[in-house]
Amino acid sequence: MMAAAQDAMALAQSGCGGEAVALLETATDGDALALLGLWRLEGRLCPRDPVAARECLRRAAELGNAGAARICTGFVATGTGGAADWRAAVALLGDWADRDPLAARQRDLIAAMVLTADGAPVATFEGEEVSSAPEIVRFADLFSIDECRFLIDVSRTRFKPAQIFHEGKGRFVKDPVRRSDSAGFPLTAEWPLVHALNRRIAAASGTHVRQGEPLQLLRYRPGERYSPHLDAVPGMTNQRRLTALVWLNEDYDGGETRFLETGLALRGQTGDAIVFRNALYDGRPDPTSRHEGCPVTRGEKLMASRWIRERPAGDGAAFGPEDAA
Structure with missing residues (x-):
């Protein structure tokens, strides 16, 4: 410097x-x-x-x-x-x-992507509905293996223990629900490749790319998990309507994403994704969307995650500190 x-x-x-x-x-x-x-x-x-x-x-x-x-x-x-x-x-x-x-x-x-002149994906994405309550749609091969590898490689030196923003303390604290490491891609790291992937998630979910919070990578090692939780937040004025999850690897045991109301447990192959609804149509959290990331028993589970809001962020703005959870 x-x-x-x-x-x-x-x-x-x-x-x-x-x-x-x-x-x-x-x-x-x-x-x-x-x-x-x-x-x-x-x-x-x-x-x-x-x-x-x-x-x-x-x-x-x-x-x-x-x-x-x-x-x-x-x-x-x-x-x-x-x-x-x-x-x-x-x-x-x-x-x-x-x-x-x-x-x-x-x-x-x-x-290697097929895009329009302004960078939008040309393909349309038709997923498979795997649940109606909560609404869950699965997309095979949403990301390529090489795209998954890119995200993993650029995150290796950026992982840190998962945190949430504590409103009372006014600072980030260790997440009491999620035992894992995370690496985010905020405005300063939404490089063209990351932006293209965010636009693909938006196209698959039928939303605008600006509705999404920053893409996150999650890493779970043996014994680590995401305890039962809801992604929607009671009283949030611009609710987290949807969650998109993309599996980035397969060489691990355990780690299924399990929905507690139905017992449905999901695990994808590299590049597969699910999009599920977190909120009812009046904005309240959907209780049937309560889910957990089961403990990993062998290897390392790596996933990309993007929370999608009801409305886009304003011009030149990003979502607030609570979105780093």
């Missing part, structure tokens, strides 16, 4: 936030611009401004900052801080492919 960014972080840690921002605003190196872009995205020490954040990250990428380039490709794909431009996002991956293995891998995986 260059000196200006280091000095700005030191100023921020010592309580001199205004001076830290001013220092970054006058700096001209990629590290400083990338840090300023992140602060403007988060609203840290300065007003939240996704448009200015995207511009800072674009300039940082032009100066060779690979981290900023990764974020910027995602912003261009998703339309964060400016217009969405799928072709431009894919072109940016190509520009960085010889310098960033992550960009090269995304470019190659996207090239």
